[in-house]
Amino acid sequence: MFVLLVAVVVGASIGPAGPPAWRVPLELINRLPLISLDSGVSSTEWNLIWQIRMPRVVLAGLVGAMLSTAGAAYQGVFRNPLIDPYLLGVAAGAGLGATIIFTVNRVGTSSWIVDPLPLTAFVGGLGAVALTYLVGTAFGANRSSATLVLAGVAVTSLATALQTFILQRNTDVVRQVYSWILGRLSSATWSDVRLVIPYVILSLGALLIHRRLLDVLRVGDDEAKALGVNVDRVRLIVVLAATLGTAAVVAVSGLIGFVGIIVPHAVRLVAGASYRVVLPVSLVAGAAFLILADIPGRILDNPAETPIGVVTAFLGAPFFLLILRTKQVAE
Amino acid sequence: MTSLKIKSLSVKYGRHEAVRDFEENVRPGEWLCLIGPNGAGKSSVLRAIVGLAPHTGSVTIDDTPVKSRSVRRRAQLVAYVPQVPLLPDSMTVHEYVLLGRNPYVLGFSNESREDFMMVEEVLRRLDLVGYSRRELSSLSGGERQRVVIARALAQEAPLLLLDEPTSALDIGHQQQALELVDRMRREHGLTVVSAMHDLTLAGLYSDRLSLMHQGVVVASGPAESVLKADTLAEFYGVSATVHTDGDGTVVVIPKRSDTARGS
Numbered sequence: 001m002f003v004l005l006v007a008v009v010v011g012a013s014i015g016p017a018g019p020p021a022w023r024v025p026l027e028l029i030n031r032l033p034l035i036s037l038d039s040g041v042s043s044t045e046w047n048l049i050w051q052i053r054m055p056r057v058v059l060a061g062l063v064g065a066m067l068s069t070a071g072a073a074y075q076g077v078f079r080n081p082l083i084d085p086y087l088l089g090v091a092a093g094a095g096l097g098a099t100i101i102f103t104v105n106r107v108g109t110s111s112w113i114v115d116p117l118p119l120t121a122f123v124g125g126l127g128a129v130a131l132t133y134l135v136g137t138a139f140g141a142n143r144s145s146a147t148l149v150l151a152g153v154a155v156t157s158l159a160t161a162l163q164t165f166i167l168q169r170n171t172d173v174v175r176q177v178y179s180w181i182l183g184r185l186s187s188a189t190w191s192d193v194r195l196v197i198p199y200v201i202l203s204l205g206a207l208l209i210h211r212r213l214l215d216v217l218r219v220g221d222d223e224a225k226a227l228g229v230n231v232d233r234v235r236l237i238v239v240l241a242a243t244l245g246t247a248a249v250v251a252v253s254g255l256i257g258f259v260g261i262i263v264p265h266a267v268r269l270v271a272g273a274s275y276r277v278v279l280p281v282s283l284v285a286g287a288a289f290l291i292l293a294d295i296p297g298r299i300l301d302n303p304a305e306t307p308i309g310v311v312t313a314f315l316g317a318p319f320f321l322l323i324l325r326t327k328q329v330a331e
Numbered sequence: 332m333t334s335l336k337i338k339s340l341s342v343k344y345g346r347h348e349a350v351r352d353f354e355e356n357v358r359p360g361e362w363l364c365l366i367g368p369n370g371a372g373k374s375s376v377l378r379a380i381v382g383l384a385p386h387t388g389s390v391t392i393d394d395t396p397v398k399s400r401s402v403r404r405r406a407q408l409v410a411y412v413p414q415v416p417l418l419p420d421s422m423t424v425h426e427y428v429l430l431g432r433n434p435y436v437l438g439f440s441n442e443s444r445e446d447f448m449m450v451e452e453v454l455r456r457l458d459l460v461g462y463s464r465r466e467l468s469s470l471s472g473g474e475r476q477r478v479v480i481a482r483a484l485a486q487e488a489p490l491l492l493l494d495e496p497t498s499a500l501d502i503g504h505q506q507q508a509l510e511l512v513d514r515m516r517r518e519h520g521l522t523v524v525s526a527m528h529d530l531t532l533a534g535l536y537s538d539r540l541s542l543m544h545q546g547v548v549v550a551s552g553p554a555e556s557v558l559k560a561d562t563l564a565e566f567y568g569v570s571a572t573v574h575t576d577g578d579g580t581v582v583v584i585p586k587r588s589d590t591a592r593g594s
Binding site (some may be wrong): 209210212213215216218219220222223225226227228229230268272273274 | 431
């Protein structure tokens with residue numbers, strides 16, 4: 001919790017423009033009720049902090065918390081530590097939805113009353129997972145989790161193929177789609193935050209109350225059933241909740257990879273593998289991680305932004321290999 | 332104590348019929364042992380009782396059909412130890428045994444004080460107190476088996492199903508594990524149904540044997556009536572001598588063929 005607080009303050013303090021970084025924490029304290037303190041931050045500068053940096057920090061926190069918790073939950077229900085929240089096709093479906101919107105509306109979406117980009121990405125992501133579930137349960141007579149994962153792979157390939165097909169015919173939007181796929185928090189506003197917050201809270205709540213049952217699932221479907229768990233129902237609810245939250249954050253932030261794998265794993269290394277601990281700690285650690293990971297992107301090649309997806313992949317890929325290695329050594 | 336009645340139980344996996352018209356009446360406190368060659372349907376019977384195998388026919392515990400009970404209630408009545416239990420590497424012994432309390436935890440709440448006390452109690456009875464913080468992956472085969480039995484006992488179910496409880500153990504640990512089950516059965520009045528490969532041990536510990544072959548029960552009764560050389564030859568295709576000790580223990584000894592012995 002303390003780390004998260006520090007991350008929020010640091011995230012709000014650092015940026016290419018605005019007041020010196022050390023003044024911002026003072027001003028934040030000043031804004032707390034009952035405390036008055038002269039930080040030397042002007043009201044224009046405060047506007048910049050509150051309207052540009054804060055929503056970005058809050059959104060990064062929400063996205064990080066959601067992806068990490070969803071990742072841990074997916075790893076629990078599928079009993080596979082290398083699974084990420086994009087497994088069942090959320091990412092590819094959202095990508096396809098975004099591609100379609102960029103293609104249909106090349107002039108940009110600013111003239112629309114409602115920004116259709118998050119909406120289509122959200123619908124695309126949910127649609128892909130629904131398709132995965134339909135295919136996975138229709139053909140897998142025994143409804144094993146393996147069939148579901150394979151169906152996810154098939155649906156992902158299909159959505160990616162469709163997306164490539166559309167991009168081939170509309171090469172002018174490739175750049176826009178590509179930068180969306182890499183993930184972006186730079187244009188975050190309070191309305192983005194308001195858009196995702198209900199889904200994130202609903203989803204995180206549903207996942208957290210299942211944390212004890214996720215521990216029972218660790219002994220396998222059969223034994224969990226024999227211990228009185230309605231395995232199919234738990235898996236369905238957890239997958240639905242994790243997917244809903246993931247689709248919502250993907251819709252506003254694009255695809256930010258590896259967070260859903262590295263955060264739960266780092267948590268396991270430190271706090272043990274029980275989901276009662278892993279889920280809540282991943283939530284907090286994921287929020288802190290993504291807020292901090294968002295900072296290098298702002299200053300690395302100023303004034304341009306390094307997409308946050310690149311930063312997390314840069315940190316995530318080596319970490320992923322490290323996990324694989326330690327697992328092999330352990331075996 | 333709990334009775335178990337099974338009527339015309341059939342288990343089908345697709346077109347393959349693993350068990351056909353299985354009938355059984357297990358008395359309260361009895362230990363029934365299912366024996367038979369690989370693929371005879373022993374595991375399928377156990378899995379059907381606990382609701383894991385698709386089946387027709389009826390399974391009745393204490394005169395109430397299992398199907399009419401919720402999964403949670405069934406788990407309070409039947410504890411099941413599979414042939415190869417899945418032991419998550421980084422789970423501790425205490426966490427694992429605590430899973431046995433799941434049928435008593437309501438909804439999304441947590442285990443109560445009583446649940447934790449029950450786990451302490453089981454760990455103490457099975458001499459596992461010193462192991463409680465150990466991770467499952469660090470245990471030996473015998474210790475693992477004891478921990479799995481501990482989880483089943485923490486479930487406080489009056490009916491205990493054991494699928495090959497000793498197949499991975501050496502002769503000493505086999506005896507230890509079965510002694511433990513036998514002691515718990517006497518102390519808690521458990522009814523036990525197990526599937527076993529070792530015929531001598533099966534006869535030694537159980538009250539009654541049921542010999543299965545290709546999904547059908549072909550012989551049932553006390554050890555001395557089921558474990559006969561000609562019966563074993565017919566259904567296992569084994570050539571063995573059966574010897575009865577002075578105390579009534581039936582011992583099955585496989586014979587080496589004469590041609591092999593001559594060479």
